[in-house]
Amino acid sequence: MVVRRPPGRRAQILAVAADRFHRSGYHQVSMTEVAAGVGITAPALYRHFRGKPELLDRAVRLGLDALADGLRTADSTDALAAALAAVAVGHRPLGTLVQRDARLLAPARRASLRRELRADTALMAAVLRAERPELPDRDAELLCWSALSACAGLSYQSAAPQPRRAEAVLRELVAAVLAVSLDGTDLCSLPADGLGEAGGEMPVTPGPRPQARREELLVAAVRLFHERGFDNVSTDQLGAAVGITGPSVYRHFDSKAQLLAASLVRSRERLWHEVDGAISAADGPAAALEAGLAAYVGFARRNGDYLGAMLSETERLAPSDRRVAVDFRRDFLRTWVGLLRLVRPECDAVEARIRVHALFALVNDGVRNRPHSARPDLGDCLLRLGRAVLGVS
Template structure:
């Protein structure tokens, strides 16, 4: 009698890659916190239990999705070729958002490993020369994650190649920079504790620094209170929730951006320099804007998106050149904004360098 063996159930080839691609796209579009494993499984065409056979948890899926994109970016960066990184930027448009926003949710040890991998790739591509321009190229290419502009592939590669050439041509800056001050861990010294409206302002300022440098999820109300010399429960006298404090941070930064930078577009001779100065001074706010806007309530998110569109429209009107398709202007403007913010947030160079790299990304005489 022939013994019957149970049939071997084989998973379709490429399913793991398909899961990673779907997860990356959904995290990019909706934000990690608003995507469930069941939704990812349904889009892949499998059950949730089947998904868990590939990835034990949602945090593991996030890590692997970030790793997948990072490995492609690192390989293209380390190669030093002009076309390879541009191709990856087009193929992995979601990676910029995953890296700037969702990767912040990973444990510190995992984030440190990923950052070391990217730094090593940048050092290899620089070949002992200045690395700042290489980081600016990554920022410019990563800006594709922040818009859905569609262009013929060949034209996209030409635009990205032109940005790369201009950015690599920027000389290395040796200007003094203001060191990033660590956020105090202990109580505020006696006599320095603000009161009344000053306390509310101090909470907004402290939250801006803490949310940027540690991430919204990694900051407690107790830490926010300690940063201004009050107990954690006292924070609730000024803000009903941590989300309300985040909304106040973004509202205040948005109004400063509206009143300090938009007028320079209409009347000033050097709007890129004005934005660079703002980005350098308000880099904590801009970091929170990039990474934490998705945590706002729906009304707050709409206000943030509406202002972002207003801001970008104003820049596109300023930067457009005769005969240039509006889609290409948008690509340049998004790259300029990304390069300015990322260069400022790094703290490695001062406002003059921020302006130089931003202007190179924008090109077009803007």
């Protein structure tokens, strides 16, 4: 007797895998869990896919294919906004899969995905420049990358908003991003000493040698975990980054996991101190929102490695540390949502959350997306784009 597989089984598997990877992180999901989500056995799952790497690869490709299909038929900026919004809602896990998990794929596959995204951006930029021929190529490309990033912010919401509402808000904010003028940006609008190249680190305060070494390890850990992933960084590599042997790392931290947790805690403390301090010192909600935006952009440009590690490695924390990190994100988000609603009373909580998530995704990507991250006017560009996303430009 021939046993027929249910139609669409591969698509069903990919949908479940994408959702599980999105919610829990690639490393926390097993093939058995994916199989159970589909209602089949693990051996049956292996008849469709050879392993988790292929599942991740195919799940990312499914979303990117939908994006490319939508963009190919877009002949105006309104159509671009509609296409991006539809993919963001219809393939909600795609943002986290691309920004967080795709780096775990083989180098050749990562390069291929990057080429596909560049091709998508080129399609968008061609449409944008047809409507705005005065735009330099680099500005058109930055606006398009920023629109993609803003839509990816929907992936980071803990609860999915009503699809039609989400699409409407995303269409509006994408249109606003694509309409931003980057011409005449002020290269000195933000302090040069506070806005180094993306991925730069905060200077280490001199002190007693053991304490300084601990601080150096925290900085090096954030950079290495961001660049290579927690599992791909050894204690020997961590030690070599600060001029000590691998075993010497354990004089400062009991384990690599403890070092990861401490490095993320230290960066969170800096983020809260800088941004909340700027918001608290401002006079009135509008000034506070502007000050908070400038502070967040400044922090992001100095601490791109932390933002990358926060996105990619939080799931590698011990459960108790992970809960603390998630609680911090919620509190931070709540502050911004409340502030935006004070500035824009017509904006309800659903729209405010979509816009704030879009802001963070846009800035976090912007400081790490070369070659645009090397622009000397990046700080001012991100301020303009951030205002557009929040709807306060």
